[in-house]
Amino acid sequence: MAANSFSKAKIAGITCAVPAGAMSIRALGGPYxxxxxxxxxxxxxGTDTVHIAAEDQSSGDMGIFAAKKLMDDxxxxxxxxxxxxxxxxxxxxxxxxxxxxxxxxxxLPSDALVxxxxxxxxxxxxxxxxxxxxxxxxxxxxxLLITAECHYKYVNKSDENTALIFGDGAAAAxxxxxxxxxxxxxxxxxxxxxxxxxxxxxxxxxxxxxIKDRAYSYMNGEAVTMFMLKEIPSFVKRLLAYxxxxxxxxxxxxxxxxxxxxxxxxxxxxxxxxxxxPINIENFGNTSSVSIPLLICxxxxxxxxKTEKRALAVGFGSGFLIAGTILTLGGLSGGEIxxxxx
Amino acid sequence: MEQKLVEGxxxxxxxxxxxxxxxxxxxxDKFEFDSLKGYAxxxxxxxxxxxxxxxxxxxxxxxxxxLYDKIQAAAA
Numbered sequence: 001m002a003a004n005s006f007s008k009a010k011i012a013g014i015t016c017a018v019p020a021g022a023m024s025i026r027a028l029g030g031p032y033x034x035x036x037x038x039x040x041x042x043x044x045x046g047t048d049t050v051h052i053a054a055e056d057q058s059s060g061d062m063g064i065f066a067a068k069k070l071m072d073d074x075x076x077x078x079x080x081x082x083x084x085x086x087x088x089x090x091x092x093x094x095x096x097x098x099x100x101x102x103x104x105x106x107x108l109p110s111d112a113l114v115x116x117x118x119x120x121x122x123x124x125x126x127x128x129x130x131x132x133x134x135x136x137x138x139x140x141x142x143x144l145l146i147t148a149e150c151h152y153k154y155v156n157k158s159d160e161n162t163a164l165i166f167g168d169g170a171a172a173a174x175x176x177x178x179x180x181x182x183x184x185x186x187x188x189x190x191x192x193x194x195x196x197x198x199x200x201x202x203x204x205x206x207x208x209x210x211i212k213d214r215a216y217s218y219m220n221g222e223a224v225t226m227f228m229l230k231e232i233p234s235f236v237k238r239l240l241a242y243x244x245x246x247x248x249x250x251x252x253x254x255x256x257x258x259x260x261x262x263x264x265x266x267x268x269x270x271x272x273x274x275x276x277x278p279i280n281i282e283n284f285g286n287t288s289s290v291s292i293p294l295l296i297c298x299x300x301x302x303x304x305x306k307t308e309k310r311a312l313a314v315g316f317g318s319g320f321l322i323a324g325t326i327l328t329l330g331g332l333s334g335g336e337i338x339x340x341x342x
Numbered sequence: 343m344e345q346k347l348v349e350g351x352x353x354x355x356x357x358x359x360x361x362x363x364x365x366x367x368x369x370x371d372k373f374e375f376d377s378l379k380g381y382a383x384x385x386x387x388x389x390x391x392x393x394x395x396x397x398x399x400x401x402x403x404x405x406x407x408x409l410y411d412k413i414q415a416a417a418a
Contacts, residue, residue: 044378225378229385265382268353269389 003187003242009135010181011128011173013333015070016297017062018051018169018284020339025050025164025285032158041164046260050167050285052152054342059148060092062170064105065340067144070172071106073333076142078107083140084114085130087123087147087289089200089318090154091116102146113140120198121256121317122188123147123289124171125325129186131175145173147289154200156216166217167285171293174333184327185243189235191320197223198318228262228316233269235322236314243326247272250326251309252300256316257281257291288317296329297337304335343391347410350386354379364407387413 025047029038042048053062063086071078084106086099093101099114108114113134119126127145134140148170155162197220240247253276255263260281267277278299287294292313296303303309308330316322344364351366352359355373362368368383369375380400387409388394393416395409403409 040376043374044376222377222381225381226385229382230388233389259378261378264356265354269386 001187003185004129004133005183005185005243006132006136007181007183008177008179009132009175009184010178011327011329011332012176013070013074013174014171014293014296015066015073015334015336015338016169016171016290016294017066017338017340018167019053019057019062019342021051021342022049022283023052024048028157029164032163033160037160038164044259044261045165046279046281047164047167047285048282050152051169053150053168055153057150057340057342058092059088059090059150059170060086060098060101062150062168062340063146063148063172064102066170066338067102067106067146067172069336069338070174070334074174076174079109081106081108081142081144082112083131083134083143084108084112085127085143085145086114086116087119087127087145088116088149089118089120089123089288090150091118106144119289119321119323120319121258121286121288121291122315122319122321122323124173124292125186125313125315125323126188127289128173128175128325128327129188129323132184132186135175135177141177143175145175147171147293149288149290151217151288154215154217159216161219161221162217165286167287169284169287169290169294171290171297173293182328183243184325185239186323186325187235187239187242188324189231189322191227194223194227194320198320224317224320225259225262227320228258229265231322232266232314232316235324236270236312239312239324239326245310245326249310250312251276252311252329253277254292254295254311254313256314257284257295258286258317289315294337297335300329301335303329304332306331344410346390347387347413348406350390351383351406351409354382354386362406364410365405367405369404383409391417393417
């Protein structure tokens with residue numbers, strides 16, 4: 001079992017950025033779907049409005065915008081940051097790593113550690129795991145974790161499974177070494193037999209009958225739903241046991257915002273107080289690896305004051321992958337959801 | 343066991359347990375049944391009763407009692 005606990009790193013701040021201007025799914029879907037279908041998406045998935053990147057607006061653009069503001073708020077000089085992780089499925093470049101562009105534009109030092117990862121919806125939790133590992137190992141003292149997506153560019157506008165679900169945006173999280181940090185635990189889960197069920201961009205050799213249109217994201221909604229409804233409750237129970245606590249000890253459950261009904265159902269299966277399970281998919285759609293930090297900035301303003309909460313966060317999606325963490329959040333800097341001009 | 347099944351289905355349909363009986367047709371309009379709720383019922387049955395109901399058996403079931411009977415038959 002890949003699981004680990006750390007006690008020398010903490011999150012110091014989070015700031016998000018979305019493309020300016022919310023668009024309603026009725027406006028987006030109107031040309032392709034009837035009213036009844038759009039209403040059904042709004043009722044089950046829960047999407048109402050989304051933010052969509054302009055044609056020339058990239059994941060890196062939004063991530064840099066959020067990170068600059070966060071660095072200002074924290075008073076972190078660029079030279080003091082020695083690590084950067086950039087997580088996106090929609091990178092600015094296939095080659096080189098987008099983190100190289102971000103290092104240059106943020107003015108981070110040349111001896112900083114930079115890396116990209118292309119995890120999808122569990123990407124924020126995976127990014128936290130990698131940052132905590134890197135800090136705990138003594139490699140870095142201060143790191144930026146940026147998650148950013150402009151997934152909508154790869155959505156077939158008339159595909160019932162994906163058209164009215166995804167939104168774009170970015171989040172920057174600041175992490176640093178802290179001798180007195182509280183324990184944070186991480187756990188991951190993978191079942192690669194589901195790779196083709198939720199995929200974007202593939203080599204001809206691995207394409208199969210399920211993947212019909214190579215230009216766009218493909219999602220087998222049935223497979224994703226069944227897998228996640230079944231696996232997430234037991235995953236959460238294993239994570240709680242690993243951390244050595246009960247669900248009652250958790251103040252806040254941060255689930256990836258994939259589907260409002262699914263989140264409510266998971267809360268019921270786990271017998272969690274729904275007041276501890278914020279949902280904001282209605283305002284942003286499924287923003288993949290951005291959804292959890294966006295949820296923190298949008299629905300948990302108290303964490304940017306003195307309040308401390310023990311949070312359990314779970315990201316899940318393409319792979320299929322699940323990544324979870326239990327950590328203490330509070331006293332954070334930032335907290336804004338900036339709108340970047342399109 | 344009957345009560346446990348009704349409670350599970352109530353969670354899926356987002357209604358109170360008292361709103362349902364074994365003879366309830368869970369696809370009635372008022373429950374806004376859709377495929378997502380269908381999968382949620384299958385997962386609930388598998389988790390709570392250890393029975394992996396086939397999609398065909400699920401589609402053939404109209405009431406909660408129909409589901410109950412299939413779970414019972416599998417356990418027998």
